[in-house]
Each structure stands twice: as structure tokens, then as C-alpha cells.
Amino acid sequence: MSVDDLPGFWAVVPAGGAGTRLWPLSRSGSPKFLHDLTGSGRTLLEQTHDRLAPIAGDRFLVVTGEAHRDAVRSQLVDLPEDAVLAEPSARDSMAAIGLAAAVLEARGAEVMGSFAADHVIREPEAFHRAVAAAVDAARDGWLVTIGIDPTFPSSAFGYIHQGEQLPGHPLVRRVVEFVEKPSVPVAEEYLATGRYRWNAGMFVVRPTVLLDLLAEQDADFAAALRRIAADPGLLPELWPDLPRIAIDHAIAEPAAAAGRVATVPGSFGWDDVGDFDSLATLLGQEESLVVLGGAEHVHHDGASGLVVPGSGRTVAVIGLDDVVVVDTPDALLVTTRARAQDVKRIVAALKDAGRADLT
Amino acid sequence: MSVDDLPGFWAVVPAGGAGTRLWPLSRSGSPKFLHDLTGSGRTLLEQTHDRLAPIAGDRFLVVTGEAHRDAVRSQLVDLPEDAVLAEPSARDSMAAIGLAAAVLEARGAEVMGSFAADHVIREPEAFHRAVAAAVDAARDGWLVTIGIDPTFPSSAFGYIHQGEQLPGHPLVRRVVEFVEKPSVPVAEEYLATGRYRWNAGMFVVRPTVLLDLLAEQDADFAAALRRIAADPGLLPELWPDLPRIAIDHAIAEPAAAAGRVATVPGSFGWDDVGDFDSLATLLGQEESLVVLGGAEHVHHDGASGLVVPGSGRTVAVIGLDDVVVVDTPDALLVTTRARAQDVKRIVAALKDAGRADLT
DSSP states (O other): OOOSTTEEEEEEEEEOOOOOTTTTTTSSSSOOSSSSSSSSOOHHHHHHHHHHHHHHTOEEEEEEEEEHHHHOOOOOTOOOGEEEEEESSSSSSHHHHHHHHHHHHHTTTTTTEEEETTTTESSSHHHHHHHHHHHHHHHTTTTEEEEEESSSSSSSSOOOEEEEEETTTEEEEEEEEOOOOOHHHHHHHHEEEEEEEEEEEEEEEOOOHHHHHHHHHHHHHHHHHHHHOOOOHHHHHHGGSOOOOOOOIIIIHHHTTTTTTEEEEEEEEEEESHHOOOOHHHOOOTTSEOOOOOOOGEEEEOOOEEEEEEOOEEEEEOOOEEEEEEEOSSEEEEEEGGGGGGGHHHHHHHHHTTGGGGG | OOOOOTTTTEEEEEOOOOGGGGGGOOOOOGGGGOOOSSSSOOOOHHHHHHHHHHHHOOEOOOOOOGGGGGHHHHHHHHEEEGGEESSSSOOOOHHHHHHHHHHHHHHHHEEEEEEOTOOOSEEEHHHHHHHHHHHHHHHTTOOEEEEEEESSOOOSSSSSEEEEEEETTEEEEEEEEEEEEOHHHHHHHHHHHOOOEEEEEEEOHHHHHHHHHHHHOOOOHHHHHHHHOOOOGHHHHHHSSSSSOHIIIIIIIIHTTOOOOEEEOSSSOOEEEOSSHHHHHHOOTTTTTOOOOOOOOEEEESEEEEEETTTTTEEEEEEEEEEEEOOOOSSSEEEEGGGGGGGGHHHHHHHTTTTTGGG
């Protein structure tokens, strides 16, 4: 697929979120998307750009925090100056993606697709085909989400309940509703029906449709975004008062209830690299010890799991199964794959202990 | 007990051995005895000196490697210049203790007691009473060892098989034989008899008796030691050719076979701090997480075992039982208490990999 196949299509990449479950690798000052978590030599942000470039070319917009603008620019050196929008402060996904929509509306973009900066996709061509189908439906005025084929009954993701096929769009289905993260037994029921898919937060839509959907829920919010797009000098004044709300709650759920959301089922080896357990799965095989970067620093004897030797020091691991060892210059994590979700509790405890410098 | 209670008694402390099972805390360049392993604020060597000072005063002699002389002197700053003997190279315990014996014989010492620099004793007064009884028997010409009350059927120590009480010395018994490290079932049989004690390598003897016992086995060895004592300038020339042999094999075992060894049963909270499992036992309780030094650096959640935060970095441990985490500026160890003995295999592997700098 080439950049000419999707004329007027712009890729939007909201690059935010600290990824606290990947501490101490990911920090608020150096979040997940800036790191090479797959050992590919490319960071997740770079991989995201690499993946979108074949279908978007230089029609590419990153929305990130002011604090990360320089890091983003240093990783994506070929982007033009106006390809990076910097948020003065974090205002959740509606403000970030809404700002991109307003800027693209002003630039005359026909369709935008928003994709997180810190996800992994192993089959980019299958992803491109899903995006193309979504763009096609979005041109008809739908808010289109890409629904990930669920490979196991995860309780870590929200689900998309899909309905009938959209007339004229053989690859697209109506969305009945979005459902919040379920329990594992409920997720098992979802999978048994064959009608539920993971919500990876991928939205494809006309910028104007997105802003109009927002205006129906919160006219002031949409108006403020359009004012900023028309006069970027208003950003510092208007931004702090924007609501902190996720795009799912702000527009996707109300629009689904109104029958205005569609979904493209996608199966392209997606992973959100949410914690060290999923990272270990992504990188290796059960019962082996996976090393992310600098394998020459690691010595082991009868151990399995994941080791990240991120400080250059020698790491020796003896006799632990499914262990997670993450070594950085100022902080060390030792846990198990089973407890990977609890890493965020240590991050919270560090903040409580006055060590926000480490988070 | 005071320094006047044991006139003519000298304490000898052989300070050698890298303690590879305590890697990466203990290194060949910075061995176990130079470290504070109990969180007391005093190193094991300093504690050994503290423990012996009440009965030996300044009648104190350390034998250590040339490479450690400065470190030893910096820890024991009040010692006179001639209280530290430096070995040009490691020649095992017979040469080290034999050199001390020859030097003390030349100085007119009546009795010497040799005690390792890296053991822990929780009840020093009980230890002093055992030494006093040993000194008393040593004045009568016996080679006297202190036999540690075995608290469990360890396979990590050699045992002393004790016999009848020594006439005139109510606290002292004859030694039937020394036995090598047994299997656990054999150790259980030993304990059931009540006649076996751990051999902690503590020998109390007249210097001349020790050298004469050595001369009976190896006249050249004893003669060389006496020549060095008479003329320290001969040390560089004679030392490299001295046999590498442990004092147990060189004189204790033959002397026991000849009925010339006695033992004082001792029970004073002894520990050789052989590995991180025994260190964890020494420092804490089961099912708790023990931190050696810098507890403010450690955050944990549902973990037990031992953490040594030795680099000043923050260490977070989540959900591991009986874990051992030892963090140093250039090397990190993660293992379990059950695998503590296998740490020496990693040290060997590092040497094989050309990383002797880390060992």
C-alpha cells in the first residue's frame, strides 16, 4: 500500500501516558513510547511512525506533552516543525485528539486516524488494510474504531460489541456498544460469542465529524479547540480549562449509543506492551530467560523470565522462574511476571514517599 | 574477663579468603572480612578485633594478603606497625598461621589462639571463657581446638569427634578425630551421639608446639617459617616455595591421630556467614524481608528474603519469597536463599568469561 492509496488521510499519534507498570524503564520524564522495548533498535514511537509512513507519508501529527517535545523531535528528525503539537499540560485523550482534529480541520484534512504511540503491531500490512477499510467508512461520516481480535479473555482491555455489517462496506460492522474492562469470566463469555473485540483506542474519522460529535456533548469544549486551531497563541490561555476526559467517554460511547460508530475487525499481531509480563510474552518463549538489550551483561543459571540490564552493570540471576529484573542507573525492580500489574503500586508508594524524582 | 587473665596469650587472625558465595558483596579485591555484614557499623574484621581485645589487648597479630594490608590497617588504625603480617601470595592456612607462630615464638609469646577474621560470635563472654579453658590446656602442650555446638546437621562444616575429659581440665576433652564435611544424614547421626562438634578452625596452642608438630610432618616447612621469623628479609625469597596446605591436613589431623589434640566445647552464637542464606538467618526472621544497610533505599510489597542495597540506588521488590537481591555499583545478584550456595558458580563463570575484574 502506498501514500497515494489514502488521499487526504492524516495519521495522528497521541504520545502521552507514563506507563507506570513498566517502571523503572518507563518514567513520567521518559515514558514508554520513547523506549526501544522490543530490542529492534527503534523506539515504540519510531516504530509507530515507521508503520504509518507507508499510508500517511508526511501527513503525520504527534500530540505530546511540552516536556517531551524535544525528545519526540529528536527521534522523528525528518518531521516538519508543525508536525508536533505540544500540550502545556496533560488533559487526557479527548483534549489531545480533539486538538489534532481541530488543527487538521483547519488544514483541510479529509480523514484522520488516531493511533497510540506505544503499541506494537507485528503485521503492518494487515494493519494498513484495516485502516484503509476504516478510512473508507469514515469518509461516509462514521466514527470508525478498529477492533482487535482478542487472543485471550483479558480483563485489562475494554471491549467493542460489534453488530451487523455496514451496507456498502463489507469489512466494516456497526458498533452496538463499548463495554468497560470486564472480569475474566465475563471476558470468556464475550469471546465465546465471537462478537466482541478489544478496544485499542484506534479511531478513524473526519475531523469535522469528531468535533461535531464533541460539540453535541460539550459545545464549549469543541469551540475552544477550534479557537486554538485558528489562533495557536490562545493555547496557553484556553488549554488549562479544558475538561480532563477520555475520548471514549466524551464521544465514542455516546456516539455508539446513537448508532453512529462502526468498527473494522483487525488481526495484525497487536500488543499494548502494558506490563513486564506482556513484554516477556512479546519478546520470548515460556521457560526461557529473555534479555532486552545488552545480553552480554547477563549471567544466569536455571532462571526464566525477563531481564533488562539497563545500567550497563553485570546482572546475575540464579534459580528463579518467571522473574522480572529491570536494572536502571537509579532504580532496580525485582518481581515476577505474575505480579507485573502491581508495579504501579510501587510507583505510587515512591510518590507518597517523596521520591517523585524516581517516577 | 580482662587482658591480665591470660598472660602471654596472643590472638592471631588470619584474614584471607574471598568468600565467593557472598559475591558481589565480597570480592577477591574486597573480601568478606572487610565488610560490615551484620549492619552493626563494624566490619567482620573490626568485630573480630573488638571481640579479642578484652582478652588479648595489643597482643594481636593479623596475617593477610599484601593486597589487603592497607585496608586492614585502615580498619584497625590503633594497631602497631608490626601487628600486621603481609603474605606476598596466598599459601593456604598452614603457611599463614605457621608464619604467625614463628613470629610469636621469636617474640616469646607463650600461647597463641588463631581465629578467622570473618566469623560472627553473638556471645563474646562465653567465647572468652572457652578460649581461657583452651589456653589453660595449651599451656600443658596440647593443640586445642574449640568445638562449636552444632545447632543443625550441617553438611557445610567439618566435625570434631570428641572423646573423654582431659584430666585436670574439666572443660576440655580429647579429640578422637577430625572428620570431613559429611552428608546431611551422616551429620544427623553425628548430632544424635552428642559427641560431634563443628570445626570452626579455631586453634589454641603454644607457638613452639605448633611448629614442632609441623616439623614432624614437614621439617623444611617449619624451618623455613622459623628462618623468615628470624630474618623478615627472607620472606620474598622463601614464601613462594612454601606448600599450599590447610592447617587441618598439615598438623591437626596427624596430631589427633597421635592423641595430641584436645577440644573445648563452645556455645556462643557462632556463625561463619558462609552464604546469603546463612546471612539472612543471622540477620532476620523467616517470612520477613531483611535489609542489610540503607533500608531507606528499599521498597517492597509481599516479599521475603534478603536485600543488600549496596549501590545507593532504589530497590523495589514485589512478590518473591526467600529472594536474595544484592546490589553493588558494578554488579547485581538476584537469587533465592535455597540457591545461595550456587553463587560461587556464577563467580567461576564470570572468571571463565574474562570478567575477573568483577570477582
